[in-house]
Amino acid sequence: xxxxxxxxxxxxxxxxxxxxxxxxxxxxxxxxxxxxxxxxxxxxxxxxxxxxxxxxxxxxxxxxxxxxxxxxxxxxxxxxxxxxxxxxxxxxxxxxxxxxxxxxxxxxxxxxxxxxxxxxxxxxxxxxxxxxxxxxxxxxxxxxxxxxxxxxxxxxxxxxxxxxxxxxxxxxxxxxxxxxxxxxxxxxxxxxxxxxxxxxxxxxxxxxxxxxxxxxxxxxxxxxxxxxxxxxxxxxxxxxxxxxxxxxxxxxxxxxxxxxxxxxxxxxxxxxxxxxxxxxxxxxxxxxxxxxxxxxxxxxxxxxxxxxxxxxxxxxxxxxxxxxxxxxxxxxxxxxxxxxxxxxxxxxxxxxxxxxxxxxxxxxxxxxxxxxxxxxxxxxxxxxxxxxxxxxxxxxxxxxxxxxxxxxxxxxxxxxxxxxxxxxxxxxxxxxxxxxxxxxxxxxxxxxxxxxxxxxxxxxxxxxxxxxxxxxxxxxxxxxxxxxxxxxxxxxxxxxxxxxxxxxxxxxxxxxxxxxxxxxxxxxxxxxxxxxxxxxxxxxxxxxxxxxxxxxxxxxxxxxxxxxxxxxxxxxxxxxxxxxxxxxxxxxxxxxxxxxxxxxxxxxxxxxxxxx
Amino acid sequence: xxxxxxxxxxxxxxxxxxxxxxxxxxxxxxxxxxxxxxxxxxxxxxxxxxxxxxxxxxxxxxxxxxxxxxxxxxxxxxxxxxxxxxxxxxxxxxxxxxxxxxxxxxxxxxxxxxxxxxxxxxxxxxxxxxxxxxxxxxxxxxxxxxxxxxxxxxxxxxxxxxxxxxxxxxxxxxxxxxxxxxxxxxxxxxxxxxxxxxxxxxxxxxxxxxxxxxxxxxxxxxxxxxxxxxxxxxxxxxxxxxxxxxxxxxxxxxxxxxxx
Numbered sequence: 001x002x003x004x005x006x007x008x009x010x011x012x013x014x015x016x017x018x019x020x021x022x023x024x025x026x027x028x029x030x031x032x033x034x035x036x037x038x039x040x041x042x043x044x045x046x047x048x049x050x051x052x053x054x055x056x057x058x059x060x061x062x063x064x065x066x067x068x069x070x071x072x073x074x075x076x077x078x079x080x081x082x083x084x085x086x087x088x089x090x091x092x093x094x095x096x097x098x099x100x101x102x103x104x105x106x107x108x109x110x111x112x113x114x115x116x117x118x119x120x121x122x123x124x125x126x127x128x129x130x131x132x133x134x135x136x137x138x139x140x141x142x143x144x145x146x147x148x149x150x151x152x153x154x155x156x157x158x159x160x161x162x163x164x165x166x167x168x169x170x171x172x173x174x175x176x177x178x179x180x181x182x183x184x185x186x187x188x189x190x191x192x193x194x195x196x197x198x199x200x201x202x203x204x205x206x207x208x209x210x211x212x213x214x215x216x217x218x219x220x221x222x223x224x225x226x227x228x229x230x231x232x233x234x235x236x237x238x239x240x241x242x243x244x245x246x247x248x249x250x251x252x253x254x255x256x257x258x259x260x261x262x263x264x265x266x267x268x269x270x271x272x273x274x275x276x277x278x279x280x281x282x283x284x285x286x287x288x289x290x291x292x293x294x295x296x297x298x299x300x301x302x303x304x305x306x307x308x309x310x311x312x313x314x315x316x317x318x319x320x321x322x323x324x325x326x327x328x329x330x331x332x333x334x335x336x337x338x339x340x341x342x343x344x345x346x347x348x349x350x351x352x353x354x355x356x357x358x359x360x361x362x363x364x365x366x367x368x369x370x371x372x373x374x375x376x377x378x379x380x381x382x383x384x385x386x387x388x389x390x391x392x393x394x395x396x397x398x399x400x401x402x403x404x405x406x407x408x409x410x411x412x413x414x415x416x417x418x419x420x421x422x423x424x425x426x427x428x429x430x431x432x433x434x435x436x437x438x439x440x441x442x443x444x445x446x447x448x449x450x451x452x453x454x455x456x457x458x459x460x461x462x463x464x465x466x467x468x469x470x471x472x473x474x475x476x477x478x479x480x481x482x483x484x485x486x487x488x489x490x491x492x493x494x495x496x497x498x499x500x501x502x503x504x505x506x507x508x509x510x511x512x513x514x515x516x517x518x519x520x521x522x523x524x525x526x527x528x529x530x531x532x533x534x535x536x537x538x539x540x541x542x543x544x545x546x547x548x549x550x551x552x553x554x555x556x557x558x559x560x561x562x563x564x565x566x567x568x569x570x571x572x573x574x575x576x577x578x579x580x581x582x583x584x585x586x587x588x589x590x591x592x593x594x595x596x597x598x599x600x601x602x603x604x605x606x607x608x609x610x611x612x
Numbered sequence: 613x614x615x616x617x618x619x620x621x622x623x624x625x626x627x628x629x630x631x632x633x634x635x636x637x638x639x640x641x642x643x644x645x646x647x648x649x650x651x652x653x654x655x656x657x658x659x660x661x662x663x664x665x666x667x668x669x670x671x672x673x674x675x676x677x678x679x680x681x682x683x684x685x686x687x688x689x690x691x692x693x694x695x696x697x698x699x700x701x702x703x704x705x706x707x708x709x710x711x712x713x714x715x716x717x718x719x720x721x722x723x724x725x726x727x728x729x730x731x732x733x734x735x736x737x738x739x740x741x742x743x744x745x746x747x748x749x750x751x752x753x754x755x756x757x758x759x760x761x762x763x764x765x766x767x768x769x770x771x772x773x774x775x776x777x778x779x780x781x782x783x784x785x786x787x788x789x790x791x792x793x794x795x796x797x798x799x800x801x802x803x804x805x806x807x808x809x810x811x812x813x814x815x816x817x818x819x820x821x822x823x824x825x826x827x828x829x830x831x832x833x834x835x836x837x838x839x840x841x842x843x844x845x846x847x848x849x850x851x852x853x854x855x856x857x858x859x860x861x862x863x864x865x866x867x868x869x870x871x872x
Contacts, residue, residue: 037817037861041809042868046816105864135805138871383676384736396684410676586815 025092026100028052033578035108039085042112042136046583047329047548047555053078053086056203060192075193078107079202083548085111086202093195094149102142106196109139122174122184125197129178146196147175155192163187318343318483324512326476329552339512341479346501351493354457355500358450358600362457365604369461372420372608378413385414422611423465423487423526427517428452428502429535430470430482435504438596444536444573445504450600451534452484452499456491458604464611465526468495471513472505475543479512480505487524510539511553514568518561530610531561533570534603536596538580555584571606573599619648619655620788622780629656632773638726638749640711640769643777646823648788649752652777653707662746663704665695669714675721679734691737700725700732703744711751712764719768725749726771779824782808788824793831799840802869803827806844809865810852817858822848840870 028035028050036050055074076088087107091100113131115124133140157168166185171194174181184191193200323337354362379385381392392411434444452468459466470482482502485495514533521529539550558568570581570590581590591606593599629652632639641649650666657664667678680694699706711719724731730743751772753764779785782804789800807822814821830847834840849862 033857034861034864037813037858038864040816041813041861041865043809043812046812105868109868136865136868137802138867138869141871142867383674383681400684400687582816586819587817588819 020092021095021100022092024095024097024100025090026097026104027090028087028104031101031104035087035104036579038105039108039112042109044085044108044112047552048080049084049579051084051086052076052089053199054203056199058193059190077193077195077197077199077202078111079199080111081202091195093153096149099146099149103146103195106139106142106146107198109136110196110198120183121197121200122170122181125194126174126178126181128198129196133178143196150196151175164189164191167191316345316347318345322516324479324515326511327553327556329549329556334556339476339479339509341481341512341516343481343483345483346498349494349497349501351497352500353493354453354496355450358453358457361601362454365454365458365601366461369458369604369608372462372611378415380413381410382412382414383410385410385412387413389413420462420464420611421527422530423521423524423528424459424467424530424532424607424611425487425517425521426452426455426466426468426532426534427513428468428470428484429508429510429533429537430472430502430505431508431537432472432504432506433508433537438573442597444596445502447573447596447599448534448536449499449502451603452502453496454600455603455607456485456495456499458607460491465524467520468499469513469517469520470502470505471509472507473509473512473541474506475541476509476512476545478506479509481513481516487520507541507545508535508537508539508550509541509545510535510550511557514554514557514561518557518564518566521561521566522564528611529566531566531568532607533568535570535572535574537572537574551580551583558584569610571599571603616658617651617654618788618791619651620780620784620791622648622777622784625652625775625777626656626659628773628775630660633660633746633748636730636745636748638722638751638772640772640774641750641752641777642755642774643752644779644823645754645820646825647777647779648824649777650707650709653705653750653752657705657707660705662748663699663702664707665699665704666707666709667695668709669711669718671713671715673714673718675718678718678721679732680736682736696721696725697732697734697741700741700743700747703746705748705750708749708751710753712753716765719765722749722751722768723771726768779807779811785824785827789827789831792828793835795831795835799834800831802840803830803834803844806848806866806869809869810848810862817861818852820852822852826851841866844870 032050039048039050040046053076055076058075076090078085078087080086085108087104091103094100094103109132110125110128113128113135115128115131117124119127129143133143151172154172155168157165157172160168163185164187167187168191170181170184171191175194175196319342321340321342324339324341325334325336326338327334380389382389389411396411428448430445430448434448436444438444438447456466456468465487466485467487468484470484471480473479482498482505484498484502485491489495510533514531517531521531538546539554540546541550545553561568568585568589570577570585571593572581572590573593573596575592575594577590577592581592584590591602593602629639633656641652643649653666654664667673676694678694678696680692680697682689683692684690693701696706698704708714708722721732724733725743726749730747732741732743733739734741780788782801785804785807786797786800789795789803790797795803804827807824807827810818811821826847830843833843833847844866845863849859849866853859853862
């Protein structure tokens with residue numbers, strides 16, 4: 001009963017205190033794609049991700065209703081760092097929807113200009129405003145509309161103590177006449193956040209290179225995806241994982257919520273029980289989460305295949321291993337011989353036939369793809385050719401007899417070879433994430449396996465040269481490149497056996513795999529060479545190969561491939577691929593398959609579209 | 613030299629064209645669509661007072677379309693020159709636009725003309741034409757949008773000297789807009805700023821970016837009294853993308869420039 005009443009009171013009082021206009025809210029999801037393009041068009045860094053900003057505590061004076069409801073103490077503001085452009089998850093501060101939407105685009109425009117980071121916050125924002133308005137004069141009326149709507153929503157300075165009032169006056173002045181305020185008067189209480197400007201002191205995103213516990217993969221689990229529905233990110237700080245030797249258990253739970261936030265250097269590998277709901281609730285209330293990269297998420301399903309890949313256990317290394325470079329975008333240097341790639345072939349291959357459930361589809365695909373195979377065809381109405389086109393001749397004579405002016409159509413039939421001078425290398429991502437379930441009865445790896453089978457069947461029918469490889473990696477020294485079918489080999493029961501034997505590996509060091517695949521493809525004599533990448537997620541690995549570093553290295557590897565005259569194309573089942581693939585492959589260089597189970601039949605069709 | 617087509621000089625292309633012509637070298641012009649390749653050739657032909665024969669290449673273009681063919685007139689066969697043969701006979705410029713679109717076997721007829729032999733054998737008539745000194749072969753192509761299965765054969769490519777075109781710098785492009793459509797400098801500046809914003813989206817969100825030609829279209833609409841926002845939507849946004857979300861973003865850029 002007590003709890004019920006409490007809940008009612010909470011609902012009531014938050015509604016009373018809430019000055020947001022949820023009926024006019026615009027959410028980031030609605031405009032994220034448009035906003036990202038807008039950002040890039042305005043000259044923003046195309047490598048940045050767009051993401052929801054975590055709400056941060058502003059500490060400013062709140063209205064009594066808000067204090068009563070303990071709401072309104074956090075606010076979402078926008079900022080930009082080396083990897084991400086952060087925007088509020090939802091904007092509902094104005095009663096008009098169009099104004100809320102305008103505010104989003106204003107924040108994007110403001111983030112697209114470069115400003116001097118050494119200036120004080122208030123000057124920096126005024127400068128950014130001036131620069132934006134000067135470059136895009138069409139934004140001037142919009143800016144004034146936003147300022148006019150924003151000022152009445154801010155605390156009236158006349159009701160504030162002197163120091164705070166001076167601060168508020170300065171902010172209002174700076175909003176109305178950007179460039180006119182040099183400094184922000186000091187005050188003990190922080191000022192109320194300015195929705196039109198960037199975050200005064202964005203939570204530092206410590207993307208330092210912190211190595212996880214040796215060889216411990218950071219597991220992504222399907223439960224994660226369910227909780228992470230909300231796009232809001234929590235400010236995260238990273239710390240080193242405690243050593244683990246002298247950990248002790250602290251049976252302690254403080255009354256205050258703060259205890260959730262404080263990072264205590266205790267090694268508790270399995271935190272609490274897997275009560276995801278309560279953890280999610282607690283997370284909602286936290287300002288910042290401390291994340292140690294210990295390679296485990298708090299989920300019951302833990303898998304401990306953390307050892308280094310076994311050498312010679314079920315896979316035979318081929319050759320010595322190949323040294324490959326890697327691109328460091330921060331230093332803008334190519335690190336020579338930075339990665340080591342090992343070509344492998346599955347040792348336990350049992351030659352096999354095409355799986356029975358695929359045979360019908362395979363038969364259909366084969367007959368469809370035979371149409372693409374090079375054939376000799378007769379062209380009618382040619383100006384020259386081996387034989388006379390009798391139809392054309394008769395028509396022309398008839399035209400002449402009837403007095404109609406004969407047009408100059410050809411009178412011959414010519415036989416031509418329709419040549420497909422084409423080689424394709426398919427590179428399949430065999431990382432750990434392919435172990436997740438794609439549908440009720442198939443894992444991603446099963447979908448990939450079926451796709452490889454059907455793809456091979458289709459390509460064999462066209463007669464195009466093709467090769468297939470899989471890859472996964474465990475840090476830079478251990479990139480596994482699985483041979484499924486080389487260009488020289490025929491597609492037979494042996495290669496089918498290898499396809500059947502594919503299994504989830506480790507991580508996705510895409511750059512190195514693409515570089516090596518490019519060298520294999522580049523020596524093919526065909527005129528047109530297609531590098532087809534089949535993946536389910538972003539490039540990532542255990543070391544610093546994640547986020548922007550991985551993306552930029554992959555981008556560089558693709559650039560090199562294009563320079564060698566290859567055409568890269570990516571087929572992915574990652575629903576968030578639109579956020580990073582355009583940067584890597586260009587607007588028309590990739591395809592997202594929304595339903596993974598459709599991949600096996602979509603892949604050959606995509607290939608046909610691409611090459612016909 | 614009457615009616616010299618308007619052309620805004622970007623660099624040393626005019627000088628290079630003239631040198632190529634004097635030294636009897638064939639020229640390849642590459643650049644994105646609508647950046648002024650065709651206009652440049654027309655300008656140079658008028659400037660050098662040479663007849664210009666332009667062929668827009670397509671994948672059904674045969675060697676006979678270029679060289680010529682026998683036509684049947686009143687029960688008799690009459691040989692008719694194609695544009696290439698005509699240009700060689702007259703000693704003019706033969707300009708093959710978007711040459712990669714033509715079939716590979718078609719471009720092979722260019723080979724003997726494009727090296728130091730400068731001859732055009734016509735096997736149908738048994739004629740062997742030797743190109744006069746004033747004849748010049750110019751081809752162009754757009755490296756961006758070429759079809760995956762079409763490229764230029766290296767053996768063809770290496771017979772030409774190449775000239776790369778790109779969209780002109782902002783100030784020059786503004787001058788082009790003013791010169792072509794007669795709009796005021798301020799509007800021209802805004803149009804070019806929109807185009808440059810769109811051009812940063814190349815290879816990322818847009819396959820093809822706003823060409824100078826499209827800007828001239830937009831400028832002409834505005835000069836005719838059309839609302840600038842509407843003109844830009846019609847001439848730029850809807851021409852460049854079919855994706856609704858991308859279109860919204862592009863419209864936002866236009867609004868950010870012309871105001872709303």
